[in-house]
Amino acid sequence: xxxxxxxxxxxxxxxxxxxxxxxxxxxxxxxxxxxxxxxxxxxxxxxxxxxxxxxxxxxxxxxxxxxxxxxxxxxxxxxxxxxxxxxxxxxxxxxxxxxxxxxxxxxxxxxxxxxxxxxxxxxxxxxxxxxxxxxxxxxxxxxxxxxxxxxxxxxxxxxxxxxxxxxxxxxxxxxxxxxxxxxxxxxxxxxxxxxxxxxxxxxxxxxxxxxxxxxxxxxxxxxxxxxxxxxxxxxxxxxxxxxxxxxxxxxxxxxxxxxxxxxxxxxxxxxxxxxxxxxxxxxxxxxxxxxxxxxxxxxxxxxxxxxxxxxxxxxxxxxxxxxxxxxxxxxxxxxxxxxxxxxxxxxxxxxxxxxxxxxxxxxxxxxxxxxxxxxxxxxxxxxxxxxxxxxxxxxxxxxxxxxxxxxxxxxxxxxxxxxxxxxxxxxxxxxxxxxxxxxxxxxxxxxxxxxxxxxxxxxxxxxxxxxxxxxxxxxxxxxxxxxxxxxxxxxxxxxxxxxxxxxxxxxxxxxxxxxxxxxxxxxxxxxxxxxxxxxxxxxxxxxxxxxxxxxxxxxxxxxxxxxxxxxxxxxxxxxxxxxxxxxxxxxxxxxxxxxxxxxxxxxxxxxxxxxxxxxxxxxxxxxxxxxxxxxxxxxxxxxxxxxxxxxxxxxxxxxxxxxxxxxxxxxxxxxxxxxxxxxxxxxxxxxxxxxxxxxxxxxxxxxxxxxxxxxxxxxxxxxxxxxxxxxxxx
Amino acid sequence: xxxxxxxxxxxxxxxxxxxxxxxxxxxxxxxxxxxxxxxxxxxxxxxxxxxxxxxxxxxxxxxxxxxxxxxxxxxxxxxxxxxxxxxxxxxxxxxxxxxxxxxxxxxxxxxxxxxxxxxxxxxxxxxxxxxxxxxxxxxxxxxxxxxxxxxxxxxxx
Numbered sequence: 001x002x003x004x005x006x007x008x009x010x011x012x013x014x015x016x017x018x019x020x021x022x023x024x025x026x027x028x029x030x031x032x033x034x035x036x037x038x039x040x041x042x043x044x045x046x047x048x049x050x051x052x053x054x055x056x057x058x059x060x061x062x063x064x065x066x067x068x069x070x071x072x073x074x075x076x077x078x079x080x081x082x083x084x085x086x087x088x089x090x091x092x093x094x095x096x097x098x099x100x101x102x103x104x105x106x107x108x109x110x111x112x113x114x115x116x117x118x119x120x121x122x123x124x125x126x127x128x129x130x131x132x133x134x135x136x137x138x139x140x141x142x143x144x145x146x147x148x149x150x151x152x153x154x155x156x157x158x159x160x161x162x163x164x165x166x167x168x169x170x171x172x173x174x175x176x177x178x179x180x181x182x183x184x185x186x187x188x189x190x191x192x193x194x195x196x197x198x199x200x201x202x203x204x205x206x207x208x209x210x211x212x213x214x215x216x217x218x219x220x221x222x223x224x225x226x227x228x229x230x231x232x233x234x235x236x237x238x239x240x241x242x243x244x245x246x247x248x249x250x251x252x253x254x255x256x257x258x259x260x261x262x263x264x265x266x267x268x269x270x271x272x273x274x275x276x277x278x279x280x281x282x283x284x285x286x287x288x289x290x291x292x293x294x295x296x297x298x299x300x301x302x303x304x305x306x307x308x309x310x311x312x313x314x315x316x317x318x319x320x321x322x323x324x325x326x327x328x329x330x331x332x333x334x335x336x337x338x339x340x341x342x343x344x345x346x347x348x349x350x351x352x353x354x355x356x357x358x359x360x361x362x363x364x365x366x367x368x369x370x371x372x373x374x375x376x377x378x379x380x381x382x383x384x385x386x387x388x389x390x391x392x393x394x395x396x397x398x399x400x401x402x403x404x405x406x407x408x409x410x411x412x413x414x415x416x417x418x419x420x421x422x423x424x425x426x427x428x429x430x431x432x433x434x435x436x437x438x439x440x441x442x443x444x445x446x447x448x449x450x451x452x453x454x455x456x457x458x459x460x461x462x463x464x465x466x467x468x469x470x471x472x473x474x475x476x477x478x479x480x481x482x483x484x485x486x487x488x489x490x491x492x493x494x495x496x497x498x499x500x501x502x503x504x505x506x507x508x509x510x511x512x513x514x515x516x517x518x519x520x521x522x523x524x525x526x527x528x529x530x531x532x533x534x535x536x537x538x539x540x541x542x543x544x545x546x547x548x549x550x551x552x553x554x555x556x557x558x559x560x561x562x563x564x565x566x567x568x569x570x571x572x573x574x575x576x577x578x579x580x581x582x583x584x585x586x587x588x589x590x591x592x593x594x595x596x597x598x599x600x601x602x603x604x605x606x607x608x609x610x611x612x613x614x615x616x617x618x619x620x621x622x623x624x625x626x627x628x629x630x631x632x633x634x635x636x637x638x639x640x641x642x643x644x645x646x647x648x649x650x651x652x653x654x655x656x657x658x659x660x661x662x663x664x665x666x667x668x669x670x671x672x673x674x675x676x677x678x679x680x681x682x683x684x685x686x687x688x689x690x691x692x693x694x695x696x697x698x699x700x701x702x703x704x705x706x707x708x709x710x711x712x713x714x715x716x717x718x719x720x721x722x723x724x725x726x727x728x729x730x
Numbered sequence: 731x732x733x734x735x736x737x738x739x740x741x742x743x744x745x746x747x748x749x750x751x752x753x754x755x756x757x758x759x760x761x762x763x764x765x766x767x768x769x770x771x772x773x774x775x776x777x778x779x780x781x782x783x784x785x786x787x788x789x790x791x792x793x794x795x796x797x798x799x800x801x802x803x804x805x806x807x808x809x810x811x812x813x814x815x816x817x818x819x820x821x822x823x824x825x826x827x828x829x830x831x832x833x834x835x836x837x838x839x840x841x842x843x844x845x846x847x848x849x850x851x852x853x854x855x856x857x858x859x860x861x862x863x864x865x866x867x868x869x870x871x872x873x874x875x876x877x878x879x880x881x882x883x884x885x886x887x
Contacts, residue, residue, distance in 0.1 A: 209820070352766070437771070
């Protein structure tokens with residue numbers, strides 16, 4: 001089966017642009033060559049620098065700089081981007097460095113989004129052809145320059161590791177020696193890409209160590225936290241204690257009395273303390289007295305909201321998928337199975353608390369951030385500052401994790417920083433807005449809370465003939481600029497993984513009841529599949545059990561028409577030794593499979609449950625098909641990390657509200673996975689020639705249900721509420 | 731009131747609030763940004779430094795408390811164990827976002843400076859205070875074993 005599209009339910013480019021607030025005039029999709037007249041601009045004043053396009057620069061000493069339009073937030077995008085371009089350019093990996101692109105939608109749009117930004121596990125998918133062509137065209141120009149210099153046909157020349165060879169005469173020249181002549185040549189319109197069998201870097205294990213690792217091992221990697229500009233001040237923002245509350249009044253005097261506090265300013269998001277150091281700002285914020293107006297605030301408890309969700313699951317809802325006649329089929333079935341699942345709000349909690357540095361003047365706004373949505377952040381910063389987007393520049397730095405948090409259409413932390421700089425006086429003083437961990441845990445934009453209700457019907461032959469799935473929860477896209485993507489009451493991010501169910505079932509209903517809440521919500525790593533995959537894969541396991549069938553075989557038999565999904569399922573089962581039969585008493589094995597962003601992942605988890613009900617996940621076997629495996633080690637790392645991230649969430653993750661107040665504060669009561677809880681992980685990558693898809697998110701989806709199904713195998717108990725009940729916690 | 735101590739081998743006096751957490755003193759006053767802020771409550775380990783050779787959380791340690799002591803940050807680690815840890819981190823491609831890794835390297839180095847053949851339980855005990863949201867834990871464990879092997883003649887090459 002050939003997959004050529006990138007993500008399910010993706011908007012058309014026009015819709016996305018409209019949603020993103022950009023204009024079609026600004027849209028340049030795909031590869032834009034800078035014409036010869038503009039080459040000098042790209043290369044700067046130095047005529048010996050070869051910069052044939054927006055993604056590549058070669059210096060006279062042969063150093064290769066590849067410009068990344070995607071943020072590096074841990075997922076390996078810099079390495080992947082460089083691998084693809086360097087492969088076609090044919091350069092020595094050791095000479096390759098990566099720098100981040102400026103905010104410039106004309107040159108650096110994500111072709112999946114139609115704007116510059118990173119998300120949806122799309123970095124490699126949308127860079128694949130663009131950057132192969134960028135590298136190949138650069139190589140052709142260097143070859144052409146050598147051929148002209150040596151007066152030989154281009155076809156007699158070969159390249160390797162940044163050197164052009166003419167084997168007949170024994171002549172050779174480094175790319176660096178050819179930059180001046182190559183820079184004077186026209187950029188070719190067409191170029192032939194390498195035959196994959198000739199790849200030296202792509203898919204070659206060990207040939208492309210991560211470009212960011214050395215600096216991340218010796219402390220020199222620069223994050224936003226590390227930005228230090230002359231005269232820079234640090235700001236902490238006191239935000240409302242309830243979502244939707246606003247400032248009624250405040251007394252800045254106690255804060256201003258703290259040594260080092262420079263100014264206290266009110267901004268739309270609260271009251272900011274601007275100081276000469278983090279310590280002063282922190283003490284100042286503690287001292288600051290603010291009275292809040294909570295007239296329009298969300299004051300409900302999450303438990304009350306969940307009670308409402310349970311009732312809504314029995315009410316008529318919008319249809320996300322309808323095939324056949326599920327309700328009568330299930331009513332008349334020989335055997336029925338039903339279950340419901342509850343999912344809490346989740347915080348992303350990236351290791352680097354949100355931060356941004358802003359230098360604002362009357363005519364310019366310079367931003368330093370681990371920026372994930374450059375085009376949107378540029379537009380929102382401009383609006384906040386009262387400037388034109390062209391007056392806003394963004395330095396995208398390494399992001400200390402994101403998991404979706406930094407990609408939001410409100411640009412919350414960027415807008416806060418700009419509004420503080422504006423209230424401070426827009427006098428060019430650099431101001432660093434620093435969130436604390438408590439700000440992060442209390443700060444909203446959570447993965448929404450959801451309730452799922454499922455019913456299935458089996459016929460006399462124990463075949464699955466009917467499936468009904470009702471999802472209740474908030475929409476991520478409704479009410480914001482992405483609302484255009486909500487059609488007929490269906491936010492695709494609420495139902496992906498459920499309405500796209502791969503199992504061959506003749507009668508299916510998938511319905512969605514969208515709820516309203518004052519709690520702001522956002523995509524969280526693997527988005528809809530962070531809950532839908534749990535519901536589908538835990539429930540199909542219950543159905544298999546009810547049918548008296550092996551859970552692996554039951555799934556496989558329903559995936560005959562989904563060869564890639566079936567293949568990863570079989571690969572994971574095979575490598576895990578599924579056919580060797582059940583594990584000894586107290587231990588269990590569970591399986592789950594999913595598709596997210598057109599990457600297929602299956603996982604088999606092995607758990608031990610002790611007499612007290614404590615669960616230890618001993619081993620996870622993971623099979624992944626993401627098309628062409630550009631950097632196999634990065635793929636393995638993303639699967640390992642996705643498993644750990646997802647496991648922490650199902651074991652411990654929950655943001656709860658009591659009368660509107662978030663009950664968690666920091667890593668003491670918003671627990672995440674730790675070293676002693678990390679299972680052994682094996683990753684098996686399917687060999688594929690299909691264009692590559694992403695790996696940053698899909699590894700998260702199956703781990704929860706795989707572990708839940710393993711717990712059932714070990715104990716006979718099903719998990720219907722996340723996080724896992726307390727007795728199972730270590 | 732200034733606080734004097736030895737920072738990365740150099741006698742240092744920082745003129746800052748003695749109550750200022752060591753983390754912010756070494757970052758904003760001494761200008762060494764490799765040590766990171768993650769939680770401010772000694773819960774995540776991103777701020778781990780060595781004080782007299784022991785791994786401590788600098789985010790909750792007042793500057794005054796290191797008066798007269800030896801403080802080592804990621805910028806200053808020089809020991810054989812530290813070099814082995816950093817080499818193993820590169821060999822096994824441990825970091826993802828990398829933000830926690832200064833702290834991970836500091837905790838792992840402190841472990842290997844005392845015990846060149848840690849068991850998995852020893853690693854759990856030494857490293858469970860260091861959170862990695864990218865969950866690079868499996869590679870951290872493997873890298874500690876790899877680094878240990880280069881430090882222990884009996885099990886090394």
